[in-house]
Amino acid sequence: xxxxxxxxxxxxxxxxxxxxxxxxxxxxxxxxxxxxxxxxxxxxxxxxxxxxxxxxxxxxxxxxxxxxxxxxxxxxxxxxxxxxxxxxxxxxxxxxxxxxxxxxxxxxxxxxxxxxxxxxxxxxxxxxxxxxxxxxxxxxxxxxxxxxxxxxxxxxxxxxxxxxxxxxxxxxxxxxxxxxxxxxxxxxxxxxxxxxxxxxxxxxxxxxxxxxxxxxxxxxxxxxxxxxxxxxxxxxxxxxxxxxxxxxxxxxxxxxxxxxxxxxxxxxxxxxxxxxxxxxxxxxxxxxxxxxxxxxxxxxxxxxxxxxxxxxxxxxxxxxxxxxxxxxxxxxxxxxxxxxxxxxxxxxxxxxxxxxxxxxxxxxxxxxxxxxxxxxxxxxxxxxxxxxxxxxxxxxxxxxxxxxxxxxxxxxxxxxxxxxxxxxxxxxxxxxxxxxxxxxxxxxxxxxxxxxxxxxxxxxxxxx
Numbered sequence: 001x002x003x004x005x006x007x008x009x010x011x012x013x014x015x016x017x018x019x020x021x022x023x024x025x026x027x028x029x030x031x032x033x034x035x036x037x038x039x040x041x042x043x044x045x046x047x048x049x050x051x052x053x054x055x056x057x058x059x060x061x062x063x064x065x066x067x068x069x070x071x072x073x074x075x076x077x078x079x080x081x082x083x084x085x086x087x088x089x090x091x092x093x094x095x096x097x098x099x100x101x102x103x104x105x106x107x108x109x110x111x112x113x114x115x116x117x118x119x120x121x122x123x124x125x126x127x128x129x130x131x132x133x134x135x136x137x138x139x140x141x142x143x144x145x146x147x148x149x150x151x152x153x154x155x156x157x158x159x160x161x162x163x164x165x166x167x168x169x170x171x172x173x174x175x176x177x178x179x180x181x182x183x184x185x186x187x188x189x190x191x192x193x194x195x196x197x198x199x200x201x202x203x204x205x206x207x208x209x210x211x212x213x214x215x216x217x218x219x220x221x222x223x224x225x226x227x228x229x230x231x232x233x234x235x236x237x238x239x240x241x242x243x244x245x246x247x248x249x250x251x252x253x254x255x256x257x258x259x260x261x262x263x264x265x266x267x268x269x270x271x272x273x274x275x276x277x278x279x280x281x282x283x284x285x286x287x288x289x290x291x292x293x294x295x296x297x298x299x300x301x302x303x304x305x306x307x308x309x310x311x312x313x314x315x316x317x318x319x320x321x322x323x324x325x326x327x328x329x330x331x332x333x334x335x336x337x338x339x340x341x342x343x344x345x346x347x348x349x350x351x352x353x354x355x356x357x358x359x360x361x362x363x364x365x366x367x368x369x370x371x372x373x374x375x376x377x378x379x380x381x382x383x384x385x386x387x388x389x390x391x392x393x394x395x396x397x398x399x400x401x402x403x404x405x406x407x408x409x410x411x412x413x414x415x416x417x418x419x420x421x422x423x424x425x426x427x428x429x430x431x432x433x434x435x436x437x438x439x440x441x442x443x444x445x446x447x448x449x450x451x452x453x454x455x456x457x458x459x460x461x462x463x464x
Contacts, residue, residue: 128189
């Protein structure tokens, strides 16, 4: 019997609190060994790892590349794989390879298979793909079953064609199905973070509201603690609530820190939407067990009458080049809002003498409007600023031409009150112009209305 079959049989025969170890908030950036070993010593019933996020933007989804380095990713995968096999408990990984499309999942699977060969491991592995069938998506658009998120425009058939990769964010169901197939390891493409950790408890009949609330918190490992960090965290779940404990003794899960993390990435403090329902935190309670542990209870679950799958797709918009510089001249900083558009006009007139304006050029002045974009009225100017000019053009050469020209004329552009003609800006190194590579944007960030939220995500089992 494989790990999931053994754990399910044990818990069904001998009902007891369930122990789940959240090993990593994003696998591939390092799993602290002392805390991970401490987690293994607590004999968890499952080890879970989130491996992806849209925090990294659309480029990795579009390019089909991992955000993490191959070396650190392999090291983390080996650590959690060996840990799970040493305890004979399921290892569940979601959003494989950063963005969870076929290329990311396949790269992750290649690493896992290589680790298995190198370390002489043998196990049953379930693979769940998250790529969305394009003809089906086109039919859904025509049927009016796709709606936008966050003010995204209506999805078009052309958007589907242009997207380099399209994934759907699976919920708990595909993980539940995989666990019932008697496997040791589950590796899935793009997935809701909660699905990784809520699957096992809900298969065993633990309350869905508590299971999903717990899953939402521990998928980020010890980020819910004071001080927050990435060390593994242990959750002990029963039918009335769950206890959280970081495996790093220097981190404390407090009622306030855990309650605050329940709001993580949520615009509504009481409702967390999932593919097949909603988590209701209206009556959630957070109580200290001791100085390092908190107990959480009260969450409820409401099944959806309109199940949806969140879609993510990225299309290439051109090649990106950037110019980075800085300034400590108060006159330059004060006039930047008017000065930079004038430099952009000079650049346009020079590089577009015999070519159409086929690029975008924008400036971000960190210290003024690089992060907030809008400067509060009356705020004093900073003593120095970091300046980044970004160009997106059809080709790498064109983008480079624009930022190189921009560099020269920004450096020497004359403006009222300028004292030094030697240069308006300073460069941290040379060359200050950098060709970054292809630029992508999310052109698909929509909800697909479906009758069956699990049907799009088939489970395939292989023996290693």
